Amino acid sequence: MMRLSGRFRSSLIIGLQGIRARKLRTLLSMISLFLGVLAVVTVQAGASIAERALMSDVELQSGYDGTVVIDVMPHEKSPSIVSETVAGRNDAVSLIGTSAIIGEPGVSPINPGGAPFDQGAWGSTEICDNVGNCVPGPPTGEAIEVVLTAVAGDLLTFRPLRPVSGDWLAFDTVPSLAPKIVINEEAAKGFRDHQVPAEMRVRGAKANMTPQIVGVVHDGDYQPRAYVRQDELTNWMPTSSLIDPNFGGQITVMTSSGSPVEQVLQSRLRGAGAESYVNVVQNRKEMEKQLMLMRLIFLSMAGLVLLIGVAGILNVGLATVGERVEEFALRRAVGTPRTLLAGIVLAETMLTGLLTAAAAIGAGIAGLKIVSMVLGGSEPLLANVQFPWDAGVAGILAGIIAGVLGGFIPALRAAGIPIATVMRA
Known part of the structure; x- marks a missing residue:
């Protein structure tokens, strides 16, 4: 040797x-x-x-590897069950999506359906009732439609949203009556190119709100989207009105693997007759x-x-x-x-x-x-x-x-x- x-x-x-x-x-x-x-x-x-x-x-879009994603189907009791289950937990976040129109009151948005600004309208400006009777909607004005996501919990723990300007939502303060919102880059195009008044109307809200835009993020979404604290949004509307089963909506819960949130939430939703689907993020494997x-x-x-x-x-x-x-x-x-x-x-x-x-x-x-x-x-x-x-x-x-x-x-x-x-x- x-x-x-x-x-x-x-x-x-x-x-x-x-x-x-x-x-x-x-x-x-x-x-x-x-x-x-x-x-x-x-x-x-x-x-x-x-x-x-x-x-x-x-x-x-999908979150970090290992994140447990629970998609909840629209149901009249779903928003309340999700909010009560996730409240106060640091290992889960809930995202409840609805639509909002920001701008002049009494007008149709320039991008019906929350369409990207370079793709034309995705929806009609007609107003329809629950039985399908439709009448022409108001004329188009200085207003834009966004997908409004009510957030409860620290979303950045599960999705790496990239800050572009301003700040992310702060959850350590008292909920404000003037909701603070963070918009994505596609929504920022609309605010940049149009003189939009600071008035936001949401289906089911008691009155129109005056939002405060505090930041812009890159979230990988091609639709104009805004993020708001759920507790600030529910100052103006009941939690049960965040989702209207007649118009649809999106409810997603993201939690860490092994968290009791998954089992508790699924049990409560099943008892209320609401459906849910669980998926574990495995981006690298796929x-x-x-x-x-x-x-x-x-x-x-x-x-x-x-x-x-x-x-x-x-x-x-x-x-x-x-x-x-x-x-x-x-x-x-x-x-x-x-x-x-x-x-x-x-x-x-x-x-x-x-x-x-x-x-x-x-x-x-x-x-x-x-x-x-x-x-x-x-x-x-x-x-x-x-x-x-x-x-x-x-x-x-x-x-x-x-x-x-x-x-x-x-x-x-x-x-x-x-x-x-x-x-x-």
Whole structure:
């Protein structure tokens, strides 16, 4: 064991001496290999960042992996049951969706049905009663329709909404009679392009409200949406009126795995005759094949570039061995084992590969830092992004593999040099 350790140490020392003695050739080998290793590092870092971006976009809508999502069907008792079950808990949040029109009173919104502003109307401006009798609605005015989501609990624990401006809803204050709302980017377009009065009407409310817009978030929703504290909305309407079974609506409860909220809520809903469906968020598992395919495609492209670098280091290694024939023959004559001669050549190429990997990783870190500084302001995902550790590991492995592949044939040739060569010299 000590003998092998001594040979390994000797290979490294003589290899370092060879690198110092042939700086120019080492530099040429590193240049030919640098682009290949940098390609592997860049692809791995890019794949990690792309995976992060892809997962982040999915999490905006569905929530973090492991989150238990309970979808509750519209029922007259559903809002009250959900509110009572989630109240005061820090391991669950309820989202009750309805519609709201913000703007001039007595007019139809410019986007009926809460449609995106560049897609026209999704619904009709007609007013219909419960039996289906419809009459023309009021004329279109300066008002926009949004999906209004009443929130009870800390939604940011389960969904990574990205702040654009302002603040998120604060639940540590007394409920205000002027509800504070946070709008998404699509709703912000409507407020930016139209002079909309600050008056909000919600079906079932006792009177119109005066909302306060306190922030804008990116939530991944293409519809204009506004978030409001449920306790501030229920200052103006009973909890049971948040959902009208005749017009539909959305009730979602998000909770952590193992929380008693799931069992209690389902039991109470079942007793009231309301249906619910449970789903556990598994975004990464569902997208695993897609993510793996993406990585394999990019790594295959980087591998082709790396092979060019391996060919370069192989050529330099063969030329170096050809020039050192007499040296290796002399070492054989004085008793140096063939394995040690092969180890000397492999040590040089592997050390060259590791030095190249270090340079490529440094270039990758610097490049990512520059990209983060330049684009971080416009792309929140790139703000303060850290260099992925797996990209560094991939770079080191690429350097070692390239060193072994590029030095294997030269090492065999060095080990096969006969002792008689020294006599011819």
